[in-house]
Amino acid sequence: MRPRLLMVIAEDWYFWSHRLHVAQAAQRAGYEVAVATAAGELQGRIEAEGFRYFPIQLDRGSTNPLAEAGSVASVTAVLARFRPDVVHLVAHKLVLYGSIAAALTGAPAVVCAVAGMGYLFMGDGLKRRALRGVVQRAYGSLVRRGARVSVILQNPDDQRELAAAGMIDPAQVTMICGSGVDTERFAPAPPPPGVPVVLTHSRMLVDKGIGEIAEAARILRDRGVPVRFRLVGDPDEQNPSTIPAATLRAWAEEGLVEHLGRRSDIPEQLAACHIACLPSYREGAPLSLIEAAAAGRPLVSTDVPGCREIVRDGDNGFLVPVRDGAALARAIEALATDPALRERMGRRSRERALAEWSRAHVAQATLDVYAAQLARHPRGQRALRKLSAT
Structure with a gap:
């Protein structure tokens, strides 16, 4: 049985544009890969890549406690069903909800990818401040204190601010700048004539x-x-x-x-x-x-x-x-x-x-984070041995 990777991302289009190449690299390396997103239009394309697909209940804009509890339950159910060795969580809300789910289901390795500080951290309105306080406390409990948790950040400013707020431990952090770009698909072309x-x-x-x-x-x-x-x-x-x-x-x-x-x-x-x-x-x-x-x-x-x-x-x-x-x-x-x-x-x-910023560079750096996190847990070590045998 191959080691299992579950990528939990809010929307299928974001997985497709920002994380598909990482999932493909993991698959080539020997992982069985699954993707969990809110239901969208790309399920068929994701499954055609050879990945398992799990829809989750998630409303990015919601702050309703009952709806959010339902989201946590939905993510937890996916982890309990798939039993991943590595859980890769993307963006603040799923970092928190996925960390709860991982703790409840005993996932040996959790990788939290935070691509920017987001809406909550770019203003001082009353609602933003209140939500920011909740998020900071939750991070401190679920992420910073998580022995099985690694954090991927994209720039050093975010690391300084998250550490200063008590949300992460700098020792948990790996810096990977960007999601990676296909440098063959995005290649230079002569600029067109006419008005710039x-x-x-x-x-x-x-x-x-x-x-x-x-x-x-x-x-x-x-x-x-x-x-x-x-x-x-x-x-x-x-x-x-x-x-x-x-x-x-x-x-x-x-x-x-x-x-x-x-x-x-x-x-x-x-x-x-x-x-x-x-x-x-x-x-x-x-x-x-x-x-x-x-x-x-x-x-x-x-x-x-x-x-x-x-x-x-x-x-x-x-x-x-x-x-x-x-x-x-x-x-x-x-x-x-x-x-x-x-x-x-x-x-x-x-x-x-x-x-x-090439995709190959970003994908390999991410796989290295998976391996380092797996090596810290007996079940993860067994998963690594399976990888080396493939």
Whole structure:
């Protein structure tokens, strides 16, 4: 019997875009792999990869105690049924609920992947502060004190803040920058002729800086700078920071942006642009910027955790102050009006993507975390012996 890996992720599309290659690498290494997500449209494709699939009850935006208890029970039932040797939990809510489930079912190795601090940690409203306090205490009990728990983070700022809040022990942490990019699928293409296009690939959230993009577009239009802004992604109704579809339509009608919605042809969208932009308020290590870097595009982002790990100011793009549409407009104008600068910075983006963010690198680093965590428990040690025998 092969050792078992269970990946627990809120949504199937996120597994497919961010973790599929890790699951495939684990499968090649000898693991039996299962995926648990809230029910979505990709179950058939996930199962076609040879993975078992388990639907779970989860509402990312809910704070209803009964619904949340149901989510914990749902995740626990999956662990009890599949009996994984390694449980890989992604994002804050499932880190907490999955840690409870792992403790109840005796899973020998738990890996918690936190890709950024998220909505709760980017504001000081009363509700956010209250929820943040609950999350911090829960992390302290379930994650920091968990002998079988390892934590994957994407940038050192998150490690410092989580440790300072008593949510993790730095000794638990492995730093893996980003989710990995397919550097063959996301390959450089000659930029198209015509007016420079700025592409933003993201959920349509206030916290992603989408409002600042509209502000920058208005500034550059009024200044007479020829540039087009293209938004790829949908609003996220489960996130309190979502931008209403009506607002996006109004911006499009004003001629500020083109909103294309969610797309599956991201390499083609990058090939059709000249500049990639994500003026986010905070990130883990944004995949959209990493993909744009692999595609050889210059980047414009904000000088905040996560983004500054991907963009080196003046090297492969520009960093601007957060929530500053005027500074964003200046950085975009500098690139839009200088093709040679775009070419130089885009070349550096590609070089860094190949050296630092390839999927092969990220997948192997993650498998190493699994192995290290398994080695700490007798059942995990038996699983490792099975791997070595395959």
